[in-house]
Amino acid sequence: xxxxxxxxxxxxxxxxxxxxxxxxxxxxxxxxxxxxxxxxxxxxxxxxxxxxxxxxxxxxxxxxxxxxxxxxxxxxxxxxxxxxxxxxxxxxxxxxxxxxxxxxxxxxxxxxxxxxxxxxxxxxxxxxxxxxxxxxxxxxxxxxxxxxxxxxxxxxxxxxxxxxxxxxxxxxxxxxxxxxxxxxxxxxxxxxxxxxxxxxxxxxxxxxxxxxxxxxxxxxxxxxxxxxxxxxxxxxxxxxxxxxxxxxxxxxxxxxxxxxxxxx
Numbered sequence: 697x698x699x700x701x702x703x704x705x706x707x708x709x710x711x712x713x714x715x716x717x718x719x720x721x722x723x724x725x726x727x728x729x730x731x732x733x734x735x736x737x738x739x740x741x742x743x744x745x746x747x748x749x750x751x752x753x754x755x756x757x758x759x760x761x762x763x764x765x766x767x768x769x770x771x772x773x774x775x776x777x778x779x780x781x782x783x784x785x786x787x788x789x790x791x792x793x794x795x796x797x798x799x800x801x802x803x804x805x806x807x808x809x810x811x812x813x814x815x816x817x818x819x820x821x822x823x824x825x826x827x828x829x830x831x832x833x834x835x836x837x838x839x840x841x842x843x844x845x846x847x848x849x850x851x852x853x854x855x856x857x858x859x860x861x862x863x864x865x866x867x868x869x870x871x872x873x874x875x876x877x878x879x880x881x882x883x884x885x886x887x888x889x890x891x892x893x894x895x896x897x898x899x900x901x902x903x904x905x906x907x908x909x910x911x912x913x914x915x916x917x918x919x920x921x922x923x924x925x926x927x928x929x930x931x932x933x934x935x936x937x938x939x940x941x942x943x944x945x946x947x948x949x950x951x952x953x954x955x956x957x958x959x960x
Contacts, residue, residue: 732920739852739913746834746851746906757904761837764899768843775843775900782844782896786889788854791862792818798869810945813926814865821861821918825854828914839901846902852910853903859893860915868923871943 745753768775784790795818802811834851848854863886874882894908926944 732917732924735913735917735920739910739917742906742910742913743828743832743851746910747832753906757906760898760905761839761901765839765843765901768899768901769841772843778896778899779844781892782855782900786855786859786893786896788822788858791858792822795862795865798865802869805948807945807948809926809929810869810948813922813944814869817861817865817919817922820922821857821915822854824918825852825857825911825914828852828910829854834904834907837901837904842901844900844902850903851907852914853894853897853907854911855897855903856890856894856908856911857915857918858911859890860912861919863890864915864919864923868919868944869948872946872948 768778795814799811799814799818802808802814829849829851832851833849836846836850867882867886871879871882890912894912897903897908898905923944930945
């Protein structure tokens with residue numbers, strides 16, 4: 697039998713753990729909101745500069761496009777590799793198909809809220825980027841002897857935005873299933889892939905650097921906002937708090953529920 701003093705001590709320890717968890721959760725929610733706000737403000741400022749044709753930004757865009765274009769013309773093999781990465785490996789259709797398969801897998805495991813988050817993040821990001829493109833109507837770079845072509849408007853880069861939202865979905869969903877020793881390499885691979893997508897689009901001459909930067913910022917804002925909403929739902933549902941390094945739903949490591957037996 698536990699004494700009253702021991703029971704009181706145990707309850708106090710539990711309350712202290714809850715308070716610490718609440719503080720960590722509050723910090724995480726505030727951090728998500730801050731990231732979303734910073735990314736949205738930065739994107740808005742960039743949009744104003746693009747629409748106003750700010751000369752320093754134009755110089756950066758033109759200089760990067762011309763230098764990388766000259767490299768592409770001198771090294772056709774390098775250009776073919778960039779086209780393969782941009783149009784096959786990191787193509788928005790490929791990444792969205794991968795997110796769709798991940799969503800179906802989540803539904804099969806019964807994680808329908810996480811599946812909804814993944815689908816809303818991917819679809820919402822794509823529609824947001826398309827809407828901004830239609831409103832801004834920025835022309836793509838017009839270079840002599842172009843090495844690649846792309847349809848539609850230029851700002852923001854759909855490739856860069858899709859890569860940002862897609863790799864964020866992969867990480868935040870699958871982190872609970874990845875051994876801790878492999879999590880930092882996975883983060884590095886995701887960041888390098890997102891950066892690589894932006895580089896290929898500028899190097900191929902189908903986007904300005906500011907288009908890519910706009911895609912990154914807008915994608916980051918979408919992920920931060922949807923992630924913040926998911927964390928708010930977890931709080932309302934009384935779910936345990938977790939760090940970003942644990943993924944959005946650490947319970948994903950639990951076995952999928954067994955189906956009910958079919959009555960005979």
